Amino acid sequence: MAQVTVQAEDFDAAAEIEAATRGRTDIGAVVTFSGRCRGDDGLAALDIEHYPGMADAEILRVAAKAEARWPLQACRVIHRYGAIGPGQNIVFVLTASAHRSDAFAAADFLMDFLKTRAPFWKRNRHVDGSAGEWVAPKSKDDVATRRWT
Amino acid sequence: MAQVTVQAEDFDAAAEIEAATRGRTDIGAVVTFSGRCRGDDGLAALDIEHYPGMADAEILRVAAKAEARWPLQACRVIHRYGAIGPGQNIVFVLTASAHRSDAFAAADFLMDFLKTRAPFWKRNRHVDGSAGEWVAPKSKDDVATRRWT
Amino acid sequence: MKALYFSWVRERIGTAEEELAPPDDVRTVGGLIGWLAGRGENYAHAFENREIVRAAVDKVHARPETELQGAREIAFFPPMTGG
């Protein structure tokens, strides 16, 4: 059963790996993905808005699809909201399986579906303090999501 | 430039993530893979033999191919040798890139090529203390490797 | 029925949340969008491109043809940019 957390605080990838694998001898492969804020030109931070209540529920639905599709021993997703500066973490996905191909595929799938289904909206905040434009969705994210159908 | 280490000691995934990303604002995606020893029936440990000098050189060649193919901000591989018990780490791969698709593809590629090109040989050690059979190569690993050509 | 608006849908409408009482003949998400778009320039602006705005009913993604019967909460928002 997947564990999903939507939080303002940063996460600790090491603690998540430890929690998912401690004492387990049935896990052959652990894949983690950490998504970070890049410091593109003039960006002071990303302000990430979310839909409380739906964000965690929707991520759980996506995770349940991953668990139905691949045999996973662990599935963990953390998504942050609020102001996130360059070099800081935004999202974390961990998948564990007996075999590496399942762990890789599930992590890749989770990230594709988080991008297009989880109710978060990023807005650029400029270094001059002004609220900038909302980040536009990437059409390549939709293309990536369709790989799995 | 990739960093490659072949060692008997365990590794610390958290320290590797920290080392690869500290102070960097150009990294949008970090993928890690940890391969672990599974406690299959009667297995006390895997004894991993390697070819010193070639193991690190060959992994560096594989990593150079990954770096030529995808724009990576970090590429780290650690492969252990010696006796490795159930639940312990065997191999670690970290890739960092601006975009998640490149980081995922490069990590997946590295693992496929490590399996078929890095000079390591696993042997099962049974719980009764006897040296068991050498682990047979999986034909699906060759198939996985051919995905990239 | 409670309505929630997010991101630039919220900004265009000018509120994050309101109580809606649509007429009985508004039975679907698409119907509700049509009704809302007629309530003023701010709503018309928010829904000017109906292909783009997404909806959720009771915190589950919905489509224009999704029925509103029994819905307690409906949300409108742009395409998501999380992850």
Next chain:
Amino acid sequence: MKALYFSWVRERIGTAEEELAPPDDVRTVGGLIGWLAGRGENYAHAFENREIVRAAVDKVHARPETELQGAREIAFFPPMTGG
């Protein structure tokens, strides 16, 4: 030329390392395997399936047709099972 043997190739031959002095007409990895296989039962057993045994010349993967000229170290081993 130094020869190294790994995994069950090492076990079958009975040594991990030895110095080789093949005749001048042994010019390739494949030729060396043929010469080694004639040196005794242990070598014949190690190389009984030549499709399976892999080789590296000076720590770089080699093929049967790889030339030995200038080689200082040659290694023979089964398919790899790392990762």
